[in-house]
Each structure stands twice: as structure tokens, then as C-alpha cells.
Amino acid sequence: MRDRAEYARKGIARGRSVVVMQYADGILFVAPNPSRALHKISEIYDRIGFAAVGRYNEFESLRLAGIRYADINGYTYNRNDVTGRGLANLYAQQLGMIFTDSIKSLEVEIVVAEVGESPDEDQIFRLTFDGSVFDEQGMAVIGGQSDAVAGRLKERFKVGLPLAQALDAALAALTEPGGERPPVAQLEVAVLDRTREHRKFLRLAGPRLERLLAAPEPPAAPPAPEEPPAAPEAPAGEEKPPAPETGPPTAPEGDIDDGSEA
Amino acid sequence: MNNLFTNTGSSSFTAFLGAHAPDLLPSRPESLAAPVGDQIPHATTIVALTCAGGVVMAGDRRATSGNMISQRDIEKIFRADDYSCLGIAGTASTGIEMARLYRVELEHYEKLEGRSLSTEGKANRLAAMIRGNLPMAMQGLVVVPLFAAYDPGRDAGRIFGYDVGGGPYEQREYHTIGSGSIFAKGSLKKLYRADASPEDAVLISLQALYDAADDDSATGGPDVTRRIWPVVTVITADGFRRLSDEEVEGYVNTLLQGRMSDPDGPTAPLR
Numbered sequence: 001m002r003d004r005a006e007y008a009r010k011g012i013a014r015g016r017s018v019v020v021m022q023y024a025d026g027i028l029f030v031a032p033n034p035s036r037a038l039h040k041i042s043e044i045y046d047r048i049g050f051a052a053v054g055r056y057n058e059f060e061s062l063r064l065a066g067i068r069y070a071d072i073n074g075y076t077y078n079r080n081d082v083t084g085r086g087l088a089n090l091y092a093q094q095l096g097m098i099f100t101d102s103i104k105s106l107e108v109e110i111v112v113a114e115v116g117e118s119p120d121e122d123q124i125f126r127l128t129f130d131g132s133v134f135d136e137q138g139m140a141v142i143g144g145q146s147d148a149v150a151g152r153l154k155e156r157f158k159v160g161l162p163l164a165q166a167l168d169a170a171l172a173a174l175t176e177p178g179g180e181r182p183p184v185a186q187l188e189v190a191v192l193d194r195t196r197e198h199r200k201f202l203r204l205a206g207p208r209l210e211r212l213l214a215a216p217e218p219p220a221a222p223p224a225p226e227e228p229p230a231a232p233e234a235p236a237g238e239e240k241p242p243a244p245e246t247g248p249p250t251a252p253e254g255d256i257d258d259g260s261e262a
Numbered sequence: 263m264n265n266l267f268t269n270t271g272s273s274s275f276t277a278f279l280g281a282h283a284p285d286l287l288p289s290r291p292e293s294l295a296a297p298v299g300d301q302i303p304h305a306t307t308i309v310a311l312t313c314a315g316g317v318v319m320a321g322d323r324r325a326t327s328g329n330m331i332s333q334r335d336i337e338k339i340f341r342a343d344d345y346s347c348l349g350i351a352g353t354a355s356t357g358i359e360m361a362r363l364y365r366v367e368l369e370h371y372e373k374l375e376g377r378s379l380s381t382e383g384k385a386n387r388l389a390a391m392i393r394g395n396l397p398m399a400m401q402g403l404v405v406v407p408l409f410a411a412y413d414p415g416r417d418a419g420r421i422f423g424y425d426v427g428g429g430p431y432e433q434r435e436y437h438t439i440g441s442g443s444i445f446a447k448g449s450l451k452k453l454y455r456a457d458a459s460p461e462d463a464v465l466i467s468l469q470a471l472y473d474a475a476d477d478d479s480a481t482g483g484p485d486v487t488r489r490i491w492p493v494v495t496v497i498t499a500d501g502f503r504r505l506s507d508e509e510v511e512g513y514v515n516t517l518l519q520g521r522m523s524d525p526d527g528p529t530a531p532l533r
Contacts, residue, residue, distance in 0.1 A: 037376070039376065042373070043373055044373070061267065062267075064374055065266045065267040067370065067373045067374055068266045068278060068282075068370075069266050071275055071366050071369070071370050071373075072266075072278075072279065072282065072283065072286075074366065075275075075279070075286065075362065075363065075366045076283075076286060090266070094267060198341070199369075
């Protein structure tokens with residue numbers, strides 16, 4: 001059981017991180033992704049988005065199942081009756097079942113995010129390969145060096161950031177100290193925007209994304225007198241830019257309850 | 263619920279529903295003891311016409327059961343996705359259910375495949391759904407939709423008609439369905455202008471509906487006292503837009519003012 005968990009953790013930590021965070025009008029998803037066709041971020045339903053890291057074929061089948069679940073429930077009842085919580089429970093069951101029953105656990109970590117009418121109704125669930133569900137507040141980071149990225153994101157995260165600044169914070173968090181930001185063409189960015197009608201999910205790409213990336217500099221300049229966060233080469237307490245072998249940092253904090261000891 | 267995770271091999275929501283929960287499909291295989299056509303509400307007239315860079319669809323608000331008006335403010339035009347909509351005529355309940363399923367069908371494909379269906383693909387899917395309803399149509403539960411879409415590939419609006427057996431039949435310029443369709447079509451024939459602006463096309467569609475309501479008892483005209491206006495939608499490159507009641511009221515007032523002095527509406531030039 002422990003081997004299985006270790007195996008999954010290593011697989012998940014290999015890739016790049018994905019950031020999911022709240023901003024003023026909804027929830028922002030940012031993933032460095034060189035492919036334009038193989039998405040890590042996706043729409044599940046009107047108000048629900050999905051982000052995943054790990055093995056593509058595994059999280060893709062989870063994504064498809066989630067869409068089937070949402071569409072069939074929305075069609076059976078009403079569109080408002082499809083909730084992020086219900087979807088997270090479905091995923092948790094499936095992940096937990098595979099983790100305990102199968103020879104190999106899924107090497108995935110996923111986020112299910114639901115945008116509400118107001119920021120307090122936004123929900124971000126993080127699910128790990130063993131089926132644990134975490135109800136995250138404001139932001140979640142999955143995959144790669146997720147602890148380091150989450151640390152950098154926490155420094156910059158504020159409630160109610162405008163979109164451009166939230167995107168800037170996410171990119172700063174995804175960039176190792178002293179490293180270069182991924183080019184626009186290798187970014188997958190999407191939002192669940194509560195101000196949109198019908199379907200809230202929107203991919204941001206091309207010129208629209210470039211404009212957003214160009215935007216934050218002027219507003220970011222005045223409210224940044226405390227210089228440490230912006231520093232390109234002054235990582236206050238960051239220890240691990242190129243140290244992936246020290247330990248896979250992803251997935252459930254603490255020991256996994258594998259039932260092996262009473 | 264676990265078979266949600268099994269692949270059904272297709273991006274079609276209807277196919278998935280048929281495998282996973284066939285009882286949720288709108289078709290009802292058992293035949294009725296006696297035709298009920300006259301006892302359940304029927305939706306009436308829908309008109310659609312192309313305009314510069316898009317398409318306009320409008321529908322009246324009346325539903326009838328036999329000689330009774332069963333609803334004054336029914337909505338018979340449904341948004342299918344960002345670039346298409348459908349209007350229904352015939353049995354209201356079956357039509358509404360079909361429109362709901364059709365919307366999920368388009369969305370389901372789009373989310374699974376990461377791309378929208380082509381305009382022809384959308385029209386064909388709707389044909390298959392109508393064909394599925396054929397046994398019920400023979401029992402009197404006829405539903406015939408009208409499908410309108412903005413085709414990004416052509417940068418133009420397109421209109422597809424159907425019959426009870428399916429279709430689709432692509433229509434050029436304009437098309438009407440429902441009990442008042444004969445009168446609406448006659449009106450459109452004289453008022454239609456190629457490359458009319460979307461605003462002009464909205465007015466044309468309202469004139470056609472007014473003419474249908476004038477001569478067909480099952481089609482409702484604008485209800486001035488209750489302020490119930492026809493549903494008007496415009497689809498262009500900017501996507502689907504349903505005009506607000508205030509906007510439609512403006513157009514209707516223009517129309518009514520003209521009809522005050524000219525009850526039969528605008529006349530087409532003779533030569």
C-alpha cells in the first residue's frame with residue numbers, strides 16, 4: 001500500500017504544477033502546458049471547472065466521466081442541481097476504490113472548482129490519488145513542486161484580486177525564483193467568470209491572454225513597496241529550485257491512512 | 263454510477279443516455295390508446311430569416327389545446343448553444359423536452375471533444391431526434407422544430423427545416439413553421455430583403471408574426487395590455503442574443519403605429 005502511494009506521488013511530482021485560485025469575478029486556472037490540444041484544464045458544467053496533473057490518459061477518463069455525470073444530472077433534474085460537491089464525491093469514490101482495489105493507483109491529482117453567485121460561495125476541492133478530498137480556501141496547487149509553488153502563491157494571494165493581477169501572481173508562483181516565466185504559447189489559462197451568462201467557463205488564449213499579461217505592470221507597481229516578493233534572485237527562504245530528488249512534495253499532507261495498522 | 267467511467271465509444275449524449283438511462287429519453291415506445299393531439303397544448307408559429315452576418319428567429323407566445331388558449335406567455339425558442347437556437351411547433355411538452363435534450367447533446371459533444379459540432383452536424387443530430395419521435399407523431403404528438411445557426415465558416419446565418427420524419431432541409435433566406443406558417447411565409451416573401459440589417463430583420467419577423475396572428479386563431483399577437491411580446495433572438499458572430507422585453511416593445515410599438523393607419527401592414531412595391 002505504501003509502495004503504491006509512493007509510486008503515485010512520484011508520478012504526480014514529475015510534471016509541472018497547476019494553480020487554481022479565486023480572483024475578484026470568479027476562479028482562475030493556470031497551467032504551463034506546451035500542448036494546445038491536450039488540455040489539463042477543462043469545463044465540466046455551467047459553473048464547474050476541472051484541472052488535473054499526472055498521467056493524461058488517467059485524468060482524461062476522469063474528466064469524461066465527470067462530464068457524463070454532470071450532463072446526466074442536469075438533464076434529469078435541473079441545471080442548478082449539478083454541484084461541485086457532488087462531482088468531488090463521485091471522483092473521491094472512484095479514486096479511493098481504485099487506490100484500494102487495483103494493482104496500480106491512478107497517478108493523478110485533480111481540482112474541482114465551482115464558481116458561485118458571490119465569492120463566499122466559490123468552492124475549490126482538491127482530490128488526491130487515494131481519494132482524499134480537501135476543501136481548499138481561495139487557492140490550490142497540484143502537481144510538480146506543489147509545496148514550493150503554494151508557498152510562493154500564498155505570499156502574493158489576496159482576496160478579490162483583479163484578473164490581471166491574479167494571473168500575475170499565479171505565474172510568479174509557477175516560476176522558480178530566478179527562472180523565466182513560461183512563454184504565452186505554452187500557457188493554458190481559463191476562468192470561471194461569475195459575470196458571464198449561461199456557461200461560466202472561458203478559455204483565455206491568444207491576443208486576449210497577451211493583453212492580460214501586459215496589463216498588470218502599472219497597477220502592480222504602486223502597491224509593491226515591500227520589495228521581497230518581486231525579487232527575481234532573492235528567494236527569502238526558498239531552498240529547492242532544482243532539487244526534485246529530495247522528496248516528492250505532492251499529495252496528502254501527513255501519512256496516508258492505509259489501514260495497515262490499527 | 264460506476265458505469266459513468268466506462269467509455270460508451272461516442273461523444274453523443276443521446277447515445278450515452280440510451281445506454282445508461284434509456285428511460286430518460288423523450289421517446290415513449292408504448293403507443294397511446296387514442297390520439298390525444300387536441301387535448302394537450304400546442305405551440306404555434308415560428309419564423310426565421312437570414313440577415314446581414316447572421317439570422318433572426320422570432321416566435322409568438324400562444325399555446326393552444328384545441329380551441330382553448332392554454333398559455334399566453336409560453337416560450338418556444340430555445341438557445342441550443344452560443345451560435346444556434348431552435349424554435350418548436352407542435353406538441354409543446356415533447357418539443358420542450360426535445361429542446362432540453364438537444365442543448366445537452368451539443369454541449370456534451372463540445373466538452374468531450376473540445377470543439378463544436380459543424381453546423382450541418384448540429385442539423386443532422388436534430389433530424390435524428392425528430393425521427394426518434396416518429397411513433398409518437400403518428401399518435402398525434404407531432405413536434406417539428408426550426409433550427410437556425412450562425413455558421414462561422416461562412417460568416418452567415420443558416421436555417422434548417424424538418425418534417426415529422428426528420429430532415430434536415432436547408433432553407434434559403436427564410437422559413438416558417440406552425441399553424442400560422444402559411445400567413446407568416448406569405449408576409450415574409452414580400453418583406454424579406456437580402457442583407458437587411460439585424461434590426462430590420464427583427465422588424466420584418468415581427469410583421470410576419472403579426473400577419474400570422476391576424477389570420478390564424480392559434481397564433482397570438484402582441485399582448486399590449488399584459489405587455490407580453492413575441493420572443494425574438496438574433497444570432498451573429500457575437501453569439502446568441504435574446505432581445506429584452508423592452509427592446510421588443512420598442513419594435514412592436516413601431517409596428518403598431520404603422521398598422522394604426524395601415525391595418526394590413528407595409529405593402530411591397532409593385533414593380
